[in-house]
Amino acid sequence: MILVVMISILLVAGFFCWLLAQWNVSMVKWISLSAVAIDFLLTCFILWQHSVTPLLNSPAWLVEYRADWIPSFGISFHLAADGLSLLLLLLCFFLGLLAVACSWNEIHQRTGFYYFNLLWTLAGIAGVFVALDLFLFYFFWEVMLVPMYFLIAIWGDNNRRYAAYKFFIFTQAGGLLMLLAILALYFIHGAQTGTYSYDYFSLLSTTLSPTASRWIMMGFLLAFVIKLPAVPFHNWLPDAHSEAPTAGSLILAGLLLKTGAYGIIRFVVPLFPQAAAAIAGWAMLFGVIGIVYGALMAFAQTDIKRLIAYTSVSHMGFVLLGIFSFREIALQGVVMQMITHGISTGALFLLAGMLKERLHTRDIAQMGGLWTSMPAMGGMALVFVMASLGLPLLGNFIGEFLVLLGAFPANGPLAIIATLGFVFSALYSLRLMQRVFLGPLTIETPLRDLNARELATMIALVISIVLLGIYPQPVLDLVRPTVMQLVEGASVATR
Amino acid sequence: MNNLIALIPAFPFLGFLLLFLIGRQLPKPFIAWIGAGTVCAAAVLVLLLGIQFLQAPPADGAYTQTLWQWLSTGHFSCAFRFRIDALSLVFVFVITFVGALIHLYSVAFMKEDRDYARFFASMNLFVFAMLVLVMADNLLLLYLGWEGVGLCSYLLIGFWYETPANCRAANKAFYITRIGDTAMAIGLFLLFKELGTLTIPDILNASPTHFQQGASNTTLIALLLLAGGMGKSAQLPLQTWLPDAMAGPSPVSALIHAATMVTAGVYLIARMHVVFQLSPLAMAATAVVGGLTLLVAGFSAMVQTDIKRILAYSTISQIGYMFLALGVGAWSAAIFHFFTHAFFKALLFLAAGVVIESLHHEHNIFRMGGLKNRLPLVFKTFLAGAAALAALPFVSSGFYSKDQILWYTWSAGGGSPVLWMLGISGALITAFYTARLVIVVFYGEMKTPVSTYPAKLMTVPLVILAVLSVVAGFVEWPHNILHLSLFSELVQKVLPATILRTGIPSEIVFQGIAILLTLTGIYSGYYLYYRNTHVIGQWQQKPAFVAVRNFFFSGWGFDRLYNTVFVKPFVWMTDLNKTDFFDQINKGLASGSRQLNRWFSYSQNGSLRWYVAGVLVGVLFILTLQLFV
C-alpha cells in the first residue's frame, strides 16, 4: 500500500500544482518539493524498517501491493519492491528533490504545468521501478513519456521540438515492440497454463521454445536498449538531453536511462534466461561499442550538454556489458553504475544548467577560465568530472570496476576493450574541465558563484557520490538477493 | 601503534577536507598551519612508528589496521585496510618526511599566490593519496591511491591554470599516466581472475603455488603491472609527460615529480615482486625498459636549457636505474636508490625553485650564472644534491645507491654485461650533465640580477635535505669496503635478497670503473663549460651536431611521434564524426517518410475523375487477387 501512496502523492500533488499555479506560484514549488520529500522519507522509512531485520534473511520482496485492475484480461495492479527497486526509488526521489530545487528559479513560465509534468514524470518512473504486472509496467513506461515530452518541448532550448519528437518517437517505437512482446508472452503463457495473466511471477514460469523466446526477448530488449541507450539506438539522447531544461536533463540522464537498465535486469534476463544467454556475447559487444563510441563522440562535442549526454552513452555501455556477463560481481557493479551515474551525470547536468543560466550559452568554445570567477562551482565540477572518468574514491569507479571485474572472466577481450574506456573517459572529461574552467578567462562580465541553494544541492550530490565511493557495501547488500536470483537463473539456463 | 597507522593518512586528509571546504575563507597563516601542520604531524607519527618498528618489529612483519569493509560481493572482498611493513615503511617515511619539508618550504614559496588554499589542499590530498598507495593492503586500495596521486599531479601541474600550456601539460600527464593505469587495471582483473583475490599478502602467498614459472599468464600480468609502473614512473615509452609536468610550482615538482609519485611504479613492482620473479621475461623487460630509459633521458638532459627540465630528465633517468635494478632482481638496491634519490632530487628541485624565484622566474640556465656568491647557501645545498646525483664517490648518498645498482646489473641473477654497459654509460652522462648544470648556473658571470632572497622557511628544508643527501647513503656500504647493510636488512624482511651469479669478477673492478667514469663525466662538463667554452660554440656550427642536439632536446622526438601517430588521427577521426553518422540513418528515415508523404500527397489532387480511377484500381486489385490466389 505504501507504494501506491507514494505514487499517488506525486500524481495528486502534480494536479494541485497545476491548479494552484493561478493563485500562488511559490506555493506550487513548496508543494512539489514537499511531495517529493515525503516520498523520499517514505522510501528511507521502508529501508530503515528492513535494516532492523537483517536483509539477507528477509524475503526478496520487501513491500508488496496487489489489486485487480482489469480482471477480464488478467491485468492486476501489482506493485512490489525488492532491494533493487527500493534503491532506484531512493535515487528517483533524491534526484527528484534536486530537480525541483534546480527548477526553483529557472522556470518562470507556466510554473504550475511545469511542476505537474515534473511530478508526473517522477510518478511514472517510480511506477516503472515497482510495477510487477507487465501491463502495468508498460503503462507506467509510457506514462512517463508524455510529461517528459512536455518538459522538453515547452521549456527546452531552441531546437526543443525536434528533440522532443525524436525522444518520443524513439522511445515509443521501442515501447510498442515491447507491448507486442508482452502480448505474445501473455498468450503463450495463457495457452500453456490456461490462466491468462500479465503477472510477473506467473509469467516467470512460462516455458518457451527457443525461437519464440528469442523473438519475444528481442522485443523487450529493443525497448530497453533504446531507453538505455545502446549504440546504435542512442541518437535521441544527445538531442533530448541538450535541449531539455536542467531538471529535464537531470531526470533523463539520472532516471530515465535507468529504467532501461532496470527493465533488462528485471524482465529480460529472468524471463528469457536461455535466449539472453544466447545473445550475451552480442549484447556485451554492443555494450563495449557503446562505451568506446560514446566516449569518442563525447570528445568531439562542443556543446556542453551534448558532451555530457554522450558520456551517458559511454557509461551505459558498462551496464549492458555487466548485465550480460551474468556474474554476481558484474551485476552488483551494474547496480552501482546505475546509481552513481544517475548522481554524477545528474550533477554535471545541473552544473551545465547553472552555466547556461549565467552565460546563456552551451558552447564550450565560449567558456574558459571560469574557475577564477567561480571557484566553488569549479571545485564541484572537478569532483563530478573526476567521477565520470572513474576516479576511485568516487562512486562511479566502484560500478565500473565491479562490472569489468565481473565481465573479465565472461569475456576477456571485450572487457579489455571496455577498460580502454578509462582512457577515453579521461580524454573527454579533462577536455570538458579544461575548456570550461581552466585556461585564460574569456568572459568579462562578473559571474556569480554558487548561491546557497545551488551549493546545498551540489553538496548533497558530492556527499552521496563520495559515500558511495568509500562505503558502497549497504547498496551491495541491499541488491544481493535480487542479483543472486538473477545469477542462479542464468546459470541454470546456461547449464 | 597498530591502531594508529590509519592516522598517518588521516591527518593530511583532514587537512585536505578543511582546506577544500572552507579554505577560501581562511587567512593565509591558518592555511599554512593546516596544510603544513597536518603533514608534519603525519611525519612525526611515522617517525614514532618507525622507531617502534625497528626496535620491536611486529610478529608478522607488518602493522595492519582495518577501517571498514569496502566492498564485498560474491567472492570478491576488499577492505579499507592499511598495512605497514618494511617496504611501506621506507616509502611512508620518505613521503611524510620529505613531504613535510616540502610543505614547510611551500609555506614561504607560495606566499604570494592567490590560490594558497587550493595549493595546500591539493598537496595534502596528494600526500594522503600517496600514503594510501603505499600503505594499501590490497591492490584496489592501492589503485585508489594510484589514481588519487594522478589526480593531484594533474591538479598541481595545472595549478596556474590561466596559462593554456600548463593545462595542456596537466592533461598530457593525466592522459599518459591513465594509459598505464588502464593497463594496470587490466592486470588487476587478470590477477583476480587467476587468484580470486586482490589482497596483497594473499597474492604474494598464493602466486608461487598458483602460477608456474614463466607461464604466459604470469608474464602477462607482470607486464601489465609493469606498464602501469611505466606510466606513473615516466619510463619509456610513456615518459613524455614528465618534462612537461615541470609547469607546476617547484615544490610540486620536488614532491610529486621527483621524490614520491613517480617512484610509485618502483613501489608497485617491488610490492608485486613475487609475480615478477615468476616471470623472467617480465623481469628482463623491466630491466631493459629501465636501462633504455636512463640512457634516453640522460641524453636529453645533456642538452636541455631549462633548469627544471634538466632535473626532470634526470629524474626519468634515475628512475630508469631503479627499474634496471628491479629488473635484474636487485630489489633492495632499487629501493635504496629510491631512498637516496628522494632526498637529493627533492633538494635539487627546491633549490632550483629558489634560484628561479630569485631570478624573476627565469628558467633558462644560460641566462643564469655566477650565483655561487650571490646565493651561497643555495649553492652549497645544490652542490650537495648535485654531487649525489652525479654519484660523487664516497661523499654522496647517490654514490652508494648507484654503485650498488651498477654492481648488481652485472652480477645479480638477472644481470648481464649489456645492462651493465647501459648503466655505466648512464653514470657517465649523469655526471656530465650534473657538472654542466652546476657550472652554468653557479659559475661564470652573472647574467640576470638576483631580485629576491629566499626566506628562512625555504632554506631550512634545503639544509636538512642537503645533509640527508650526504649522509643517507651511509646506512648501506659496499660489501668490500665496510660491511654495513642496515637498509637492505630492513628491506629484505619483505623483499628477497639479491642472488648473485657465480663466477663474477671482483666488485672492486666495477667500483673503479664507475668512479673513473663519474669523474670523467664531471671533468668533461667542467672542461666544456668552464675551461674551454668555445668548444661548444665550435660544435654548434656543425649541422650534424645541431641536429643531434635538437633531437635530444626534443626528447628523442617522442612528442612529435605521438602527435602524428595518435593524437592527430584521433582528433581528426572524432571531429569527422562529430555529428554522429548514426544520426544520418534517422535523418534518412525521417526525410524518407517526408518524401513518401509528398508522393502520396500527389494522389490527393482534387480531381474527381482521378478519385474514381483510384476506386477502380482498388477493384482491379481485389479481382486480380482473386484471379491469381
Place this chain on the structure above:
Amino acid sequence: MDGTQFYGLLPFMLLAIASIVVILLIAFRQSHTVIQVVGFLMMCVVIAAMWYVRDRLPVVITPLFIVDGYAALFTGLIVFSVLIVGLLSYIYFEEREENPKEYYILLFLSTLGAAILTISRHFISFFIGLELLSVSLYALIAYLRTRNNAVEAGIKYLVLAAVTSGFLLFGMALIYMETGSMDFTVIAQKSDRWSSVPFITGIGLMVVAIGFKLALVPFHIWAADVYQGAPSPVTSFIATVSKIGVFSVLLRFGLSIQLQTNTTLLYVFSAIAIASMIAGNILALQQKNIKRLLAYSSIAHLGYLMVAFLPGDNAGVEAAVFYLLAYSITILAAFGIVTLLSSSNQDAEDLELYRGLFRSRPVMALVLTVAMLSLAGIPLTAGFIGKFMVLTTGVHVGLWLPVSVLVVTSVMGIYYYLRIITTLFTDAPAAVSTGKSLHPFFYMATYTTLVVLIVLLIVIGVFPNIVIENIRQFLRLG
C-alpha cells in the same frame, strides 16, 4: 409484427419519428433552439428506449432485422455520437447564414440509416440503411451550399458513393445469384459458398462500397476533401456515426458468413488494413489542415480497426467496439474544438490558428491535447486501451504482419499528433478571436460536454474494466 418485435424496433421507430417531429416543428415555425432541444431530448429518449428494451433482446424481425445486444451496443454508440454532434451543430449553425432547421431532419435521417445498418441481417435492409445514410449525407455535406467548397465536396461524395453503391449492388447480385438468398444467415448456410468464385467476387465487389464508406485504402481518396469541405459537425458525423454503422454491418456480415475462413478474402482485408495504416499515417505526416489531418488519421484508425476485424472472433468484436467507442469520443472531442474555434465565416482548419492556444484557451488546448494523445494511443487515455485490445486480438491469432505494420505506423503517427500538440503549446498570440458570446448557455454546455468527454476518455483509459464488462454483457445478450 407482434409485441416483442415492436419493442425491439422501438428505438429505431423513435429515431424515425425524431425526423418527422423536426419537420413538424419547422412547419410550426419553431426556432432553432427549440428544434435543438427537442432533438436532443428525442435522442435521449432513443437511448432510454434502448435501455428499456434491453432485457427483451434478441428480437428477430424476419427477414430484414435482428435487434440483439450487438446491435444495441452499436446503436447506442451511434446515438451517443449524434447527441454530441447535435450539440456541436447548434453553435456551429446558429451563426451561419443557412437556415439550420432542415439540417436536423437530415441528421436524424442519416442517423436512422446508420442505426438500420446495425440491425441489418439482409441485403435489402443493408442497402436501404446504407443509402439512407448516404443520401442524407450528400445533402449534409453540401449543407452550407454557398461556401467552403461545400458543393465540390458534395458532388465528389455523391458521385463516388453512387459508383461504389453500384459495385455494392453488383456484388450483392452476384451473391444472390449464387446462393438464392439475401439473408445473411441463409447465405451462411450454403456450405459450398467458398468454392463458388462468383460468390467471392461478389463479396470482393461489396468490399468496394464498404471500403469507401470506411475510407479504407484504396477507396480513401475522397476522405480528406470531404472532411475539409463539409461543415465541422457533419465531418465529425462522417468520422463517427457513418463509420460505426458501416463497420457494424461489415462485422455482422463477416461474422455470420465466417468471412475470415476464406484465405483470399483474408488476404484482401489484410492488404486493405495494411495499406490503410500506412497510407493514412504517411498522408497525415505534414498536413497543415487539421480537418484533412483528422481525415487521414481516421483512415489509419480504420486500418487499425480492421486488424480487430481480421480474426473474426469474439475478442475481435469486443476490441472493435471498444476501439470505436474510444475513437468516437476522441474524434468528437477534437471536432468539438474545431467547431468551437470556427468563426462564422471560416472553419478553424488551419493548424496555424491553433498556435498558442494553451495560452489563450487552456481548457480547449487541454481537451485537444488529450484527444490527440488518445488518438496516438498513449496510456491514461481510452485510445491506448483500444489499441492495446486490437493488438491483443491480432497477436492472439498470430497476425504478425498487420500487427507489426500497426506498431510501425503508430510510431509514425505519433509525429503528427505531437505536431498538433506542440503547435498548441507554441508561444504565439492566438489568431483566433471569434468573440462569440451570443449563447453562453450553449457554449457552456458544449464546453462542459467536451470536458466530460475528455474525463470519460481518461476514466475509460484508467478503468477500462467497467466498459469491457458491459460490452461483454451486451454481446452475451444475443
Place this chain on the structure above:
Amino acid sequence: MPFNSQTVLIVAAILFALGLVGVLTRKNIIFILISVEIMLNAAGLAFVAAGMRWGQPDGQIMFLFVLAMAAAEVSVGLALVLQAHHQYRSLDIDQMKALKDEVPG
C-alpha cells in the same frame, strides 16, 4: 440459342463497365450523373436476373429499392448540379479542384 444466368450477368457487367467508362471520361457533371444511372441500372438488371434464376420476387423488390435510391440520388445530384452551375458558371468537373492536398515542398 439458350441463355443462362452468366449471359445476363455479362450483359449487366458490360453495361456496368460502360457506365464506369462514362464516369471516368466525361467532363460534364450531368454526363457523370447519367453514367452513374447506367451503372445502377446495370446492377438492377443483375438483381432481376438473379431473382429470376431462383424464381423469387426478391430480385425485383431489390430493383425497386434501387430505383428509389436512384431517384433520391438524382434529385440531390441535380440540386447540386444547379448549385454548382450557379457558383462555377460551368459544369466542368475539372474546375472543382479546390479541395486537395498542397504538396509540401
Place this chain on the structure above:
Amino acid sequence: MPVLFYIASVVAIISTLMVITRYQPIHALLYLVVSFLAMAMIFLSLGAPFVAILEIILYAGAIIVLLIFVVMMLNLGKDTALQERQWLQPKTWVGPSILCLVLLTELVILLFRSPEVPMQVKPVPMRAVSIALYKEYVIAVELAGFLLMAGIVGAAHISKHRKKHLHRFLQEEAKGPQRRAEKLTMIREKESTEAVLPAEKKPVKKT
C-alpha cells in the same frame, strides 16, 4: 425469349455506348431513353413484366424528364457540346477505357469460373412481388419512404438560392473576364458579409 433477350441486349449496349460518347447532353439523354427501353425489353424477356413497366415509367419517364428539365433550365447546348468535344480526345478516354476493359475481362473470367446454370424463364407473378413487398419487406418500403424524404429535403435545401446573391454575381460577371479563382474569393467575401448583415449582427472584422 432468348432471341428477344439478345436483340434487346445488343440494343441496350449500343445505345449506352452512344450515351457515353455523345457531346450534346440532350442527345445522350435520348439515347439513354432508348437504352432504358431496351432494358425494359430484357426484363420482359426474363419474365419480369412488373419491373419492365417500372423501368419505363420511372427511369425512362421520371428520371430522364428530371434530367432533361435540368439540361433545359441550365440551357446546356452548344457550349457544353464544344467543351465535351474538345475534351473527349483519345488521350483522355483510352486509359480509363482500358482500365474498365480490364475490369470487365476479369469480371467475365471470374463469372465463367462457376458452372453454367440455364436460366429458367418462369415469370414471377406480379402478385407474388406485391405480397413479398408488403409482407416481409414492408419495413424496407417504409424506410424507402424515408430515403425519398431525405432526397427531397436535401434537394430542396441545396437547390435554394437567393436572388440577391445571384444578381450580384451577374454583376460581377458583367465586369469582364476575370480569373475564376479571384472571382470565387470575392464572392465568398461578399457572402460572408451578407450572411452576417441580414441577421442584424455587427460586421465581424475579418481576421
